[in-house]
Amino acid sequence: MTLKIYADRMSQPSRAVIIFCKVNGIEFEEIKLDIAKRQHHSSEFKEINPFRQVPAIVDGRFKLFESHAILRYLACAFPGVADHWYPADLFKRAKIESVLDWHHSNLRRGAAAYVLHSTLAPALGLKKNPQAAAEGEKILSASLEQIESIWLKGNGRFLLGSFKPSIADLSLVCELMQLEVVDEKDRDRILGPHKKVKQWIEDTNQATRPHFDEVHAVLFKLKAKLQLQKQQMLEANNKIEYGTKTVLPSKM
Amino acid sequence: MTLKIYADRMSQPSRAVIIFCKVNGIEFEEIKLDIAKRQHHSSEFKEINPFRQVPAIVDGRFKLFESHAILRYLACAFPGVADHWYPADLFKRAKIESVLDWHHSNLRRGAAAYVLHSTLAPALGLKKNPQAAAEGEKILSASLEQIESIWLKGNGRFLLGSFKPSIADLSLVCELMQLEVVDEKDRDRILGPHKKVKQWIEDTNQATRPHFDEVHAVLFKLKAKLQLQKQQMLEANNKIEYGTKTVLPSKM
Numbered sequence: 001m002t003l004k005i006y007a008d009r010m011s012q013p014s015r016a017v018i019i020f021c022k023v024n025g026i027e028f029e030e031i032k033l034d035i036a037k038r039q040h041h042s043s044e045f046k047e048i049n050p051f052r053q054v055p056a057i058v059d060g061r062f063k064l065f066e067s068h069a070i071l072r073y074l075a076c077a078f079p080g081v082a083d084h085w086y087p088a089d090l091f092k093r094a095k096i097e098s099v100l101d102w103h104h105s106n107l108r109r110g111a112a113a114y115v116l117h118s119t120l121a122p123a124l125g126l127k128k129n130p131q132a133a134a135e136g137e138k139i140l141s142a143s144l145e146q147i148e149s150i151w152l153k154g155n156g157r158f159l160l161g162s163f164k165p166s167i168a169d170l171s172l173v174c175e176l177m178q179l180e181v182v183d184e185k186d187r188d189r190i191l192g193p194h195k196k197v198k199q200w201i202e203d204t205n206q207a208t209r210p211h212f213d214e215v216h217a218v219l220f221k222l223k224a225k226l227q228l229q230k231q232q233m234l235e236a237n238n239k240i241e242y243g244t245k246t247v248l249p250s251k252m
Numbered sequence: 253m254t255l256k257i258y259a260d261r262m263s264q265p266s267r268a269v270i271i272f273c274k275v276n277g278i279e280f281e282e283i284k285l286d287i288a289k290r291q292h293h294s295s296e297f298k299e300i301n302p303f304r305q306v307p308a309i310v311d312g313r314f315k316l317f318e319s320h321a322i323l324r325y326l327a328c329a330f331p332g333v334a335d336h337w338y339p340a341d342l343f344k345r346a347k348i349e350s351v352l353d354w355h356h357s358n359l360r361r362g363a364a365a366y367v368l369h370s371t372l373a374p375a376l377g378l379k380k381n382p383q384a385a386a387e388g389e390k391i392l393s394a395s396l397e398q399i400e401s402i403w404l405k406g407n408g409r410f411l412l413g414s415f416k417p418s419i420a421d422l423s424l425v426c427e428l429m430q431l432e433v434v435d436e437k438d439r440d441r442i443l444g445p446h447k448k449v450k451q452w453i454e455d456t457n458q459a460t461r462p463h464f465d466e467v468h469a470v471l472f473k474l475k476a477k478l479q480l481q482k483q484q485m486l487e488a489n490n491k492i493e494y495g496t497k498t499v500l501p502s503k504m
Contacts, residue, residue, distance in 0.1 A: 050401075050402045051354070051398070051402070062343055062346075064346055064347070064350060065350060066349070066350040066353040066354055067353075068349065068353045069346055069347075069349035069350040069352075069353050072346065072349055073342065073346040073349070076342055077342060090325065090328055090329060091314055094314075094316050094321055094324065094325040095316070095321075097318070097320065097321035097324055097325070098316060098317060098318040098321040100321075100353075101318040101319075101320045101321050101352075101356070102303070102318055104353070104356030104357050105356050105357070105360070105361065108357070109357065109361075146303070149302075150302045150303070
């Protein structure tokens with residue numbers, strides 16, 4: 001029976017799981033749930049993940065959620081997966097676990113809060129929250145600094161100085177890719193100071209192509225849409241401003 | 253060479269790692285770092301954990317931090333550890349990973365924020381923050397509800413319906429034990445509605461005794477100290493109030 005992945009490619013952990021399967025030749029059926037349309041709240045999906053979050057998988061009779069748990073499981077359950085993704089060696093694996101655990105309360109917490117409250121909120125029927133966005137940015141920036149100075153230390157191009165990516169690289173980079181949808185100047189302000197991080201995103205893309213860009217296509221599409229909306233809003237504002245000026249009484 | 257554990261027993265993940273070692277007969281040397289005295293900021297400890305957080309371990313030449321990664325490593329590295337703590341079976345292990353991953357952004361986030369901002373802040377040189385405490389309590393209460401209705405579902409007394417505890421039980425229960433130091437009536441308000449959770453805390457204590465209470469002794473001591481301080485403050489307030497009343501002009 002084919003592995004089923006319940007996912008919304010707008011969700012960063014969903015993308016990590018899908019890219020992992022594609023790169024490793026794991027056959028799967030993708031069951032798309034549109035979070036913006038609250039499809040993850042169906043009673044059918046509740047049977048698969050009572051927390052109603054994507055991604056979740058069904059592999060035969062076995063159900064699983066939480067993306068890191070899924071990535072670990074897939075790496076072990078499918079014998080074709082190369083060892084570097086989740087090494088059998090106890091010490092190498094433990095170090096990868098350390099990054100995966102760190103991720104939750106640091107990079108994920110900061111990036112997810114920043115992107116939601118600065119940009120995505122309206123698409124999910126919420127109001128933007130500048131204070132929550134600022135708090136998210138603070139955690140995100142500290143995390144980027146730590147990735148650069150601690151996790152990316154060493155000779156290799158990947159986390160923990162490795163020469164090949166692990167499930168931790170994939171999870172963290174997919175999280176960072178979410179920044180594609182925020183305003184260009186905000187993204188530059190946040191990512192700009194971190195040259196090593198930017199190179200690592202590029203290296204992870206290279207190591208997983210063409211699947212990386214293909215699975216992120218939905219994000220690039222949204223980015224283009226948001227940029228167009230911004231442009232149209234600016235133009236509309238200019239017209240209003242011009243209109244206002246024409247009715248101002250002349251001082252002459 | 254003996255395993256070294258860098259820990260502060262006031263930290264809930266430190267306690268989980270210490271109890272795990274004691275229960276499983278893993279010999280270790282405990283190197284106590286007093287967080288309130290900022291001993292985790294020493295340059296010596298930075299070499300062990302650049303994030304300057306406890307717990308961290310050194311096992312021979314191998315250094316590791318993040319408590320879940322440590323618990324997984326210890327369960328695999330020491331052959332005397334019973335299988336139920338971190339089962340070799342792929343499916344059982346994956347479910348435990350799911351709980352461990354869930355913990356970070358839910359129970360841990362809520363409980364740690366609530367206890368810090370409602371109670372422990374002054375001991376760490378910070379001001380109490382009622383708004384952050386309220387936000388923490390909201391996440392904590394939702395997590396307790398989910399533990400009760402989802403994770404504790406099934407026949408067994410432990411998470412995932414198991415009949416014996418895993419590293420996930422230990423990690424989550426040690427987190428909840430932190431509530432011992434908050435005001436009695438707040439603790440009752442939060443834990444009171446969750447009878448199954450209270451029983452599960454007791455069952456985990458039973459399954460790991462006498463080490464559970466022994467390692468938590470530092471928490472019970474702080475609890476007694478805080479209760480005494482509260483009592484003294486109430487008495488002092490009563491005296492001031494009485495004093496004030498005596499100098500109020502009589503309406504007679």
